[in-house]
Amino acid sequence: MACKVVQASDVAASFINEIKATIVSSNIKPLLVGFLANEDPAARMYAQWTAKTCKQTGIEFELRECPRTELEDKIVEANEDENVHGIMVYYPVFGGAQDQYIQNTVSYTKDVEGLCHKYRYNMYHNIRFLDKKETQKCIIPCTPLAAVKILEYIGAYNPILPYGNRLHGRIITIINRSEVVGRPLACLLANDGARVYSVDEFGIMEFHRGDGIKLSKHEVFETKITLTEALSKTDVVITGVPTEKYKLDTTLLKDGVIAINFSTFKNIDLEAIKQKASIFVPSIGKVTVSMLERNLLRLHQYQTFK
Amino acid sequence: MACKVVQASDVAASFINEIKATIVSSNIKPLLVGFLANEDPAARMYAQWTAKTCKQTGIEFELRECPRTELEDKIVEANEDENVHGIMVYYPVFGGAQDQYIQNTVSYTKDVEGLCHKYRYNMYHNIRFLDKKETQKCIIPCTPLAAVKILEYIGAYNPILPYGNRLHGRIITIINRSEVVGRPLACLLANDGARVYSVDEFGIMEFHRGDGIKLSKHEVFETKITLTEALSKTDVVITGVPTEKYKLDTTLLKDGVIAINFSTFKNIDLEAIKQKASIFVPSIGKVTVSMLERNLLRLHQYQTFK
Numbered sequence: 001m002a003c004k005v006v007q008a009s010d011v012a013a014s015f016i017n018e019i020k021a022t023i024v025s026s027n028i029k030p031l032l033v034g035f036l037a038n039e040d041p042a043a044r045m046y047a048q049w050t051a052k053t054c055k056q057t058g059i060e061f062e063l064r065e066c067p068r069t070e071l072e073d074k075i076v077e078a079n080e081d082e083n084v085h086g087i088m089v090y091y092p093v094f095g096g097a098q099d100q101y102i103q104n105t106v107s108y109t110k111d112v113e114g115l116c117h118k119y120r121y122n123m124y125h126n127i128r129f130l131d132k133k134e135t136q137k138c139i140i141p142c143t144p145l146a147a148v149k150i151l152e153y154i155g156a157y158n159p160i161l162p163y164g165n166r167l168h169g170r171i172i173t174i175i176n177r178s179e180v181v182g183r184p185l186a187c188l189l190a191n192d193g194a195r196v197y198s199v200d201e202f203g204i205m206e207f208h209r210g211d212g213i214k215l216s217k218h219e220v221f222e223t224k225i226t227l228t229e230a231l232s233k234t235d236v237v238i239t240g241v242p243t244e245k246y247k248l249d250t251t252l253l254k255d256g257v258i259a260i261n262f263s264t265f266k267n268i269d270l271e272a273i274k275q276k277a278s279i280f281v282p283s284i285g286k287v288t289v290s291m292l293e294r295n296l297l298r299l300h301q302y303q304t305f306k
Numbered sequence: 307m308a309c310k311v312v313q314a315s316d317v318a319a320s321f322i323n324e325i326k327a328t329i330v331s332s333n334i335k336p337l338l339v340g341f342l343a344n345e346d347p348a349a350r351m352y353a354q355w356t357a358k359t360c361k362q363t364g365i366e367f368e369l370r371e372c373p374r375t376e377l378e379d380k381i382v383e384a385n386e387d388e389n390v391h392g393i394m395v396y397y398p399v400f401g402g403a404q405d406q407y408i409q410n411t412v413s414y415t416k417d418v419e420g421l422c423h424k425y426r427y428n429m430y431h432n433i434r435f436l437d438k439k440e441t442q443k444c445i446i447p448c449t450p451l452a453a454v455k456i457l458e459y460i461g462a463y464n465p466i467l468p469y470g471n472r473l474h475g476r477i478i479t480i481i482n483r484s485e486v487v488g489r490p491l492a493c494l495l496a497n498d499g500a501r502v503y504s505v506d507e508f509g510i511m512e513f514h515r516g517d518g519i520k521l522s523k524h525e526v527f528e529t530k531i532t533l534t535e536a537l538s539k540t541d542v543v544i545t546g547v548p549t550e551k552y553k554l555d556t557t558l559l560k561d562g563v564i565a566i567n568f569s570t571f572k573n574i575d576l577e578a579i580k581q582k583a584s585i586f587v588p589s590i591g592k593v594t595v596s597m598l599e600r601n602l603l604r605l606h607q608y609q610t611f612k
Contacts, residue, residue, distance in 0.1 A: 067528070069511070069525070069526040069527060069528060072430070096402075096485070097403075097406055097484075097485035097486075098485055098489065100403055100406040100407075101406075101423070101426060101485065104410070104423040104427070105427065117407070117410040117423060120407060121410070121411065124378070178403075179402070179403035179404055179407065180403075183404065205375070219375070220375040221375060222373070222375060
C-alpha cells in the first residue's frame with residue numbers, strides 16, 4: 001500500500017527544536033499558568049501533559065488549582081501579574097455560556113489558547129496582525145493551528161502560491177463544526193484559499209472566498225450537497241467527532257486523499273484508510289501542545305519588547 | 307387576601323413617559339436596528355412587539371432580516387453606520403457558543419441588550435461606569451435590569467440606605483441561573499447588598515458581599531442549603547424556569563414574601579401565591595422592553611454628546 005502514515009511527533013519535532021533554541025539563545029524564562037478548576041480527570045491529565053511537555057522544552061509551567069467560584073478572580077490576578085506570560089484554563093469549568101464568559105476574561109495579551117473574542121474575530125475576518133505595522137501576528141487557537149501546520153508539513157499548502165492563497169484549488173471536508181476546533185479550522189483553511197465543506201450532525205456548510213478566491217475573507221453558505229458528493233471531490237478530509245461510535249466511511253473517499261484525525265477517538269480506521277489515502281495523520285495532539293508553547297513565546301515577546 | 311398584584315404595565319408606565327418626554331424635549335431620533343436571522347416564530351413575535359412598542363414611544367425601529375450566514379457582516383456594517391444608535395439580535399441564531407460569539411461582535415457603543423463581554427464583565431465586577439469621571443453608566447442586560455426596577459418600584463430596595471447597598475439584609479432566591487438572566491440578576495442583587503440563593507437543576511449557589519457587605523463586589527459560594535431551607539428564609543422569590551411543568555411550591559414560602567415571575571410560563575400559581583405573598587408580579591416583559599428603549603437612549607446620548 002502506498003499510504004504514508006505521518007505521526008504528529010514527526011511534525012512537532014521541528015517546532016520543539018525551534019522553541020528550545022529560542023529559549024536558550026534569548027535566555028528567557030516564559031511562564032505559563034494553567035488553571036484547573038474542575039474535577040474532570042481528562043482535564044487533569046491534559047494539565048499533567050502540559051507540565052511534562054513544557055519541562056521538556058524549557059518553559060516554566062505552574063498549575064494553579066482553585067474552586068470554580070474563585071476562578072475568575074484568579075484569572076484577573078494573573079492578567080495583572082507581569083511575571084505571568086501566558087494563561088490557559090482547563091475546560092469545562094461551568095459548562096455552556098459561562099465558560100465562554102471565562103474565555104473572555106483572559107487578557108488577550110496572555111491568551112495562549114487564542115480563545116478570547118479579539119483573536120476569534122480577527123481569525124474569522126482574516127485579520128492576521130494585531131498592529132497596523134504588521135509586526136505582531138494574532139494568536140490562533142492551538143488545535144486549528146496544529147492542523148494548519150500539519151497541512152503545511154505534508155504538502156497540502158502549495159508554497160509556490162502567494163502567502164495567504166496557498167490552499168487555492170483544494171477541496172477540504174471537515175467533519176466537526178464546534179466553536180473550539182471545527183468552525184475556526186474551516187475558516188482558517190477557507191481564508192487560505194480552500195473550498196471547505198464543514199459537516200456536523202445538522203448538515204453541511206460551505207466556507208470559501210468565492211470563485212477565483214476574489215474575496216479578501218471567506219464567506220459561509222448553506223449548501224444542499226450530500227456528504228457522499230462532498231467526499232467524492234475532497235482532497236483533504238479532517239475528522240474530529242468526539243465519540244467512539246463515529247467511523248468515517250472510507251469507501252466514499254477518492255483515491256490518493258489526505259486524511260487527518262484530530263478526535264481523541266479513532267474516527268478513521270487505519271487498515272481501511274491505507275487502501276485509499278496517500279497520507280494519513282492519525283492524531284495531532286503533540287503538534288497542538290507545540291502550538292501552545294509557540295503562542296506563549298509569541299506573547300512573551302510582545303510583552304517584553306514593546 | 308392581603309396580596310397586592312402588581313402588573314408590569316404599572317411599573318413600565320413611568321419609564322415609558324420618561325422616554326417619550328426625553329425624545330420630544332431633546333428632539334432626537336434614536337434608531338434601533340433589530341436583526342432577525344432565524345425562522346423562529348417566537349423571535350419574530352418579539353421583533354413585532356419591539357416594533358410596536360418603539361412606535362408608541364417615538365423610537366425609530368428597523369427590522370433587518372438576513373440569512374444567518376450573513377448576520378455577522380450585517381452587524382459589522384451597522385456597528386460602523388453612525389445613523390444606527392442601537393443594535394439587537396433575535397436569538398437563537400446558530401445556538402450555543404456561536405451565538406455568544408455573535409453577542410460579542412455587536413459594538414459595546416450600540417449594544418442595547420448589554421450582552422457583550424465588556425458590560426457583562428463590568429456587571430459581575432460591580433463596575434458601574436464606563437469612564438473614570440463616572441459620567442457614563444454601563445449598560446445592564448434588559449431582563450435583569452427590569453427585575454431590579456420592579457424591585458425598586460415595589461419597595462424591596464430601601465432608599466434610606468446608600469445607593470449600591472439598598473438590598474442589605476434582604477434574602478432573595480432566584481430560580482434560574484442562565485447566562486442571560488438568572489446569573490446576571492443574582493450578581494446585580496448581590497452587588498446591591500442582598501444575600502442571593504441562585505437555584506438551577508444542579509444545585510444552589512450563594513451570591514453575596516459577605517457579612518456586613520464588607521466586600522466591594524459579590525462573591526459566589528457553593529452551598530449545601532436545601533431549597534426548602536432557602537425558601538423558608540426568603541424575602542423575595544423570583545422564578546424564571548422556561549417550562550410549563552415547573553410550579554413553585556408556595557407552601558415553602560414564608561408569609562408576606564414578595565414573588566416575581568419572569569418566565570414566559572406561569573411558574574407561580576396565582577391563587578396559591580395570594581395565600582402567601584404580600585406582593586406578586588406575574589410577568590415582567592413590558593418593563594424589559596422599556597429597559598431596552600432606556601438603554602438605547604443612554605447609548606444615543608453617549609454617541610451624540612462626546
